[in-house]
Amino acid sequence: MTGEPRFGPLSGFTALFASELRPWIRTRLGWVQAAIWTAILVGGMAIPLVALRDLSDGAPGGPALSATELHFALGALVPAIGAVILAHGAILGERQAGTAAWILSKPVSRASFLLAKWAAFAVGLLVTAHLIPSTLGWIVLSTIADEPLALGRFAAAAGMAAAPTLWALGLTLFVGTLLPSRGAVLAIGLAVLVGGDVAMTLVPALAEAGPWLLGRMAVVVAQGGPLVSPWPILATLAGAIVLPLLAVAAFRRQEV
């Protein structure tokens, strides 16, 4: 055997992360997810492209503009909802199945157990729900517009649309660590994501504190407009980091 392994706050992370990522790579999960998200985010663009083709009458923007709006509006919200649905039972399911206790009887820290899940979901969804659909979307839109869209701006917009997914994963893990009911975790995650839009109309400051405005901001950036405010991006990324850490802090005090 090899030398003495090191034990720190992330003991066992590498092996667990590889194990969590394995289904995305070695089973149909990755392909199925990629197909679903491509169908929604790229296939969805076909609606304005077909419906507005005759109305646009060759005007600049037209269907391509609407398709871009749809792509990023959906891209900032639907994968985040998907993240909540996919991850809502990640912690609770393992606790109920007894596998959490099994894994944590190994030299694995609680932080590794949670963060490996967060990281695997994040990588899986960033690739299948953002990287692949955005790349295909850029190709389709560039083809429709008869000239390549500005790749840097499109990539920046795609990044902005991806941030809510990371935030939603963090939120789901955090709530999943605190609550003993999968239904409650799912309901809270979906309510926060979908209800955020409504809440912003009542409390405008919320727009700066979370991911709810990022879809609209991504559309503006993709179309060459300015970044209205950095705060929604910063707040969302901060949440994507802080929420899993809060989950770790809560999980450390719990028994499995």
Add this chain to the structure above:
Amino acid sequence: MTRTTNPPAPPAPTPDAAATPVVSVRNLSKRYGAVDALDGLDLTVPPRSVVGFLGPNGSGKTTAMRILTGLARRTDGHVALFGLDPETDGPRIRSRIGFLAQEPRFYEHLTPRETLALCLGLHGRPTGGRASDRLDEVLERVGIADAADRPVRGFSGGQRQRLGIAQAMVHEPELLIMDEPAAALDPAGRASVLEILQGLRARTTILFSTHILDDVQRIADRVTVISAGRTLAEGATDDLRAGSDGTRFDLRLRGPVAEVVRTLEQEPWTIGIEVVPDGDATDLLVTVSDPDAAEAQLLRRTLEDPEVRVVAYGRHASSLERVFLDLIARDGDVRREGSA
């Protein structure tokens, strides 16, 4: 001719009870709301010992084992494994132990080979190359080599238990903590588990809980008996079986025994002698306060009488089941008196 009630002693290294214990638990308590799952538990596991952890259902065995592995937190008391605290040094401790839960659970989509590879990975060990030989060896040893590449879903209880044992020992731990390792197995499986544990004892300290007292009697050199979260008795299996009210030696003699009885009664280590005539022989049941001195002198003093022939001689031991039931009954009486 020698008569003995002890079963053949297993070939094992002698545990050194005086050495720094691998597991040291003192006055451990664990409270769930108003329920005391553990209430002042003491437990010592010396290096290279096999310790049977006995107690009725709900006595706190599983809770204690979960605290040892860091899965549960203690309410109060002292717990150390290898001198480290499981609440602050969990991963370091768990790198040196193997744990088998009462109902082992695994990722259902993984095969046993993948499960063991994951375990090695979690222990920071390589999973390819020579590790593959180790996986084959362990799978063979626990008897699931033929199912090594089938997903765990669909496994029987016995197969899961065998995989549980495999995952606990695959990284060659210094300490094995096993909660009812033979519970889900048929008699043949149970025998093979005991054989595996026997094979491991040369280099691994083992703490295992069980309801099967015969298993403890066969392989454990120390026993801790608990009830209602408290330790009732702790010590070497033979000492416990010999009883706490003094060790007894049994002599079966032919010829006049009166002089022998008189001689033995004068020995400082003799507590009492029961004389039981049986046909042409007489049984002397000699209870002693110092077993070592008695062992050295009792037979010699008896043979000093030329008119007496010793037909059988041996140190008496109760079955562990008898000792266990007595301890539990006595504890029940104490509790009833306390609550009256």
